[in-house]
Amino acid sequence: MARYTRVKGSIALITLTNPPVNALSAAVRRGIVESVSRALKDEQVKAVVFCGENEKFCGGADIKEFSGSVSGPPLVPMIHSMEAGEKPMVAAIEGVALGGGLELALGCHYRVANTKARLGLPEVTLGLLPAAGGTQRLPRLIGIPAALELITTGRHVSAQEALQLGMVDQVTEGNAVQAAMELALSVIGHPLNPCRLSLRAPVWAPDVDGVCDAALAQVKQRSRGVMAPVACVQAVRAAAMLPYGKGMERERQLMDTLFRSGQAQAMQYAFFAQRNAGKWILPNRAQWNNTKAREVQRAGVIGLGTMGQGIAVSLVKAGISVVAIETDTKQLEWGKKAVTAMLQRDAQRRGVSPPLHLLTFTLSFHQLRDVDLVIEAVFEDMNLKKRVFSDLCKVLRVNALICTNTSGLNVDELAAVTDRQPLVVGMHFFAPAHVMKLLEVVYGSRSSPEAVATAMALGKRIGKVCVTVGNCSGFVGNRMLKLYLDQSVYLLEEGATPEQVDQALEEFGFAMGIFKVGDLSGLDVGWRVRKASGLIGPDVDPVKPSRWRLGRRYCPLPDMLCQQGRFGQKTGRGWYLYDSPGSKEAKSDPEIQNFLEDYRRKYGIIPRRITSQEVIERCAFILANEGFRILEDGIAAGPEHIDVIYLFGYGWPRHRGGPMFYASQVGLSVVLEKLEHYHRVHPDVPSLEPSRLLRRLVAEGSPPIQQWKSHIKNLRSHL
Ligand SMILES: CC/C=C\CC(=O)SCCNC(=O)CCNC(=O)[C@H](O)C(C)(C)COP(=O)(O)OP(=O)(O)OC[C@H]1O[C@@H](n2cnc3c(N)ncnc32)[C@H](O)[C@@H]1OP(=O)(O)O
Numbered sequence: 001m002a003r004y005t006r007v008k009g010s011i012a013l014i015t016l017t018n019p020p021v022n023a024l025s026a027a028v029r030r031g032i033v034e035s036v037s038r039a040l041k042d043e044q045v046k047a048v049v050f051c052g053e054n055e056k057f058c059g060g061a062d063i064k065e066f067s068g069s070v071s072g073p074p075l076v077p078m079i080h081s082m083e084a085g086e087k088p089m090v091a092a093i094e095g096v097a098l099g100g101g102l103e104l105a106l107g108c109h110y111r112v113a114n115t116k117a118r119l120g121l122p123e124v125t126l127g128l129l130p131a132a133g134g135t136q137r138l139p140r141l142i143g144i145p146a147a148l149e150l151i152t153t154g155r156h157v158s159a160q161e162a163l164q165l166g167m168v169d170q171v172t173e174g175n176a177v178q179a180a181m182e183l184a185l186s187v188i189g190h191p192l193n194p195c196r197l198s199l200r201a202p203v204w205a206p207d208v209d210g211v212c213d214a215a216l217a218q219v220k221q222r223s224r225g226v227m228a229p230v231a232c233v234q235a236v237r238a239a240a241m242l243p244y245g246k247g248m249e250r251e252r253q254l255m256d257t258l259f260r261s262g263q264a265q266a267m268q269y270a271f272f273a274q275r276n277a278g279k280w281i282l283p284n285r286a287q288w289n290n291t292k293a294r295e296v297q298r299a300g301v302i303g304l305g306t307m308g309q310g311i312a313v314s315l316v317k318a319g320i321s322v323v324a325i326e327t328d329t330k331q332l333e334w335g336k337k338a339v340t341a342m343l344q345r346d347a348q349r350r351g352v353s354p355p356l357h358l359l360t361f362t363l364s365f366h367q368l369r370d371v372d373l374v375i376e377a378v379f380e381d382m383n384l385k386k387r388v389f390s391d392l393c394k395v396l397r398v399n400a401l402i403c404t405n406t407s408g409l410n411v412d413e414l415a416a417v418t419d420r421q422p423l424v425v426g427m428h429f430f431a432p433a434h435v436m437k438l439l440e441v442v443y444g445s446r447s448s449p450e451a452v453a454t455a456m457a458l459g460k461r462i463g464k465v466c467v468t469v470g471n472c473s474g475f476v477g478n479r480m481l482k483l484y485l486d487q488s489v490y491l492l493e494e495g496a497t498p499e500q501v502d503q504a505l506e507e508f509g510f511a512m513g514i515f516k517v518g519d520l521s522g523l524d525v526g527w528r529v530r531k532a533s534g535l536i537g538p539d540v541d542p543v544k545p546s547r548w549r550l551g552r553r554y555c556p557l558p559d560m561l562c563q564q565g566r567f568g569q570k571t572g573r574g575w576y577l578y579d580s581p582g583s584k585e586a587k588s589d590p591e592i593q594n595f596l597e598d599y600r601r602k603y604g605i606i607p608r609r610i611t612s613q614e615v616i617e618r619c620a621f622i623l624a625n626e627g628f629r630i631l632e633d634g635i636a637a638g639p640e641h642i643d644v645i646y647l648f649g650y651g652w653p654r655h656r657g658g659p660m661f662y663a664s665q666v667g668l669s670v671v672l673e674k675l676e677h678y679h680r681v682h683p684d685v686p687s688l689e690p691s692r693l694l695r696r697l698v699a700e701g702s703p704p705i706q707q708w709k710s711h712i713k714n715l716r717s718h719l
Pocket residue numbers: 020021023059060061062063064075096098099100101122123126128129130131132272275276
């Protein structure tokens with residue numbers, strides 16, 4: 001839909017009307033084509049201004065249409081006929097001009113933006129490239145290097161930066177439509193050819209080939225195995241080397257390949273999955289749009305270890321006052337120094353002053369008396385947390401929320417020691433908490449919808465991608481992670497090296513292999529958890545620890561590493577070797593090879609060659625299998641919630657959608673067959689046994705992920 005109005009006598013104002021972001025659906029494109037034709041025919045009309053309803057220019061092509069059959073007028077000829085029109089066309093950019101929206105603006109002869117507008121070509125984040133002329137017109141407007149950077153990253157730029165780059169002609173603090181109309185009136189009669197980007201040569205740059213080669217090397221390193229950034233570079237290279245028409249042909253060919261790819265499907269699924277997760281819904285049907293969140297102005301953070309520090313920083317950056325508590329002066333001073341330094345660094349980067357006035361550091365719980373909510377981030381020890389929770393009840397206002405940052409302990413058990421079970425929820429942050437985007441909001445059996453709504457709203461306010469999850473050991477993320485970690489160490493026992501496993505995972509798309517991640521997070525963390533859970537104790541043989549514990553296969557390798565003081569980067573030695581404690585570059589360690597060989601000898605294990613395929617199948621399918629159990633148990637509302645958790649909390653590659661999407665894409669019957677095979681070979685690993693739900697879905701014809709909700713009763717999915 002596009003609304004046509006005549007204003008100021010001689011201007012045709014074409015308003016895109018497709019809330020919420022005026023995406024270029026078939027109906028909108030039809031409306032534009034008709035409106036442009038009408039404006040060009042109307043002799044009274046001397047200039048045309050394009051804008052979007054509700055102060056949003058346009059969020060791009062309608063992504064929902066990508067999964068169906070394409071109908072309506074195509075974008076490329078539509079934009080071409082605007083550019084070729086004999087009346088000046090001006091884009092009035094308010095809110096956003098993204099993807100096809102910016103390409104539409106590039107087809108106009110002039111562009112005016114409001115100061116708050118954001119512009120960009122984010123198609124690469126959807127596994128695509130800007131194929132409505134964006135790869136050909138943008139380099140002709142701002143030059144090859146700048147266009148390469150914007151198109152390969154999908155970064156949004158502010159109006160001010162767009163002006164500096166030459167993407168817009170004018171920036172206004174006021175109404176962009178008014179300013180665009182004034183500009184339109186002032187250019188009536190001016191020659192249009194210089195403003196037709198398709199007629200321009202790309203802005204000259206020395207050594208274009210070298211610039212494109214460097215960009216290619218960079219995207220290949222940054223996004224290993226992802227097709228879209230590579231295609232983006234190839235398309236921009238075509239803009240530099242070929243005449244416009246040939247460049248457009250190349251753009252189309254590259255887009256054809258991307259459009260049909262599984263990677264694009266995965267990335268578009270991830271886009272909607274992220275938005276769906278925000279629309280939380282509890283088993284009792286309380287949900288995001290029928291539950292009011294409480295306002296949080298003042299919060300308490302208990303414990304200033306790594307997690308507490310990151311949580312305090314995130315809250316303060318969002319303008320929330322924080323009372324930060326530690327148990328002794330030394331810890332308090334240490335935490336204060338770290339939090340202050342992080343806030344100062346961040347403020348310096350953004351050219352603002354650090355909001356240190358929002359922070360109170362204290363040893364006294366009494367300072368918490370008027371906070372709206374507390375986030376407990378003390379050591380992962382149930383008894384300690386219970387003590388903290390009951391102490392909190394003595395000082396907090398009766399209606400203050402108590403949240404725990406536990407990464408897997410029972411939220412109900414903690415709530416039970418308080419005088420306010422409905423006001424207790426889990427807020428599981430991921431380290432480092434001020435950087436990682438994911439927040440699992442854990443509802444216990446007595447948590448009130450209001451408490452969940454408040455934690456979700458607070459998470460969103462501090463910039464997190466929030467997912468509600470039910471209460472079980474490890475919640476969603478860590479419950480699955482445990483089995484993935486188990487597989488990775490079993491692979492070492494059977495013959496692989498940490499390097500082999502990590503390489504396979506990195507080739508699959510993880511930014512870091514699981515052993516490098518372990519070294520980064522600290523191997524002692526899991527060791528402590530295993531000790532607390534009774535897996536390691538005085539009855540374990542120190543010389544030849546058992547490989548069978550609590551009725552199943554157990555791999556003692558990580559414990560043996562910790563016994564040697566190999567905690568990872570922090571000690572300079574873990575699965576890898578580091579130049580010094582704290583340094584980040586992982587190097588192969590011959591000692592680890594010897595250690596693994598000795599271990600296999602001691603236990604009579606004959607090593608075998610492990611392929612990358614086996615690494616991926618065992619690691620990815622075990623995740624999906626547990627995901628199915630989580631869905632059966634009703635712990636996650638839908639498969640997309642599990643996938644969002646893996647995308648934002650565990651480094652799962654976006655172009656693979658998430659473990660559940662990946663399983664759906666590979667084919668559920670293939671996943672079932674592989675799990676059956678691996679379970680046959682490893683009957684002592686019960687988690688490899690295919691879940692009942694997976695078997696049922698296969699029996700029901702392996703429906704694609706979008707249809708699971710009609711096969712699974714308790715799913716609360718928006719897919
Ligand atoms: C030939 C091919 C040519 C061109 C290709 C393209 O143009 S591809 C599309 C390129 N555009 C984008 O990638 C932009 C995607 N959208 C966004 O980044 C954000 O939505 C945006 C516009 C910055 C707004 O962010 P905000 O946080 O305000 O809202 P939210 O993200 O929650 O979105 C609100 C609802 O709008 C839906 N939506 C957004 N963009 C699109 C789109 N391009 N197509 C379809 N739908 C879109 C989004 O899903 C939300 O829907 P809801 O049902 O409310 O969850």
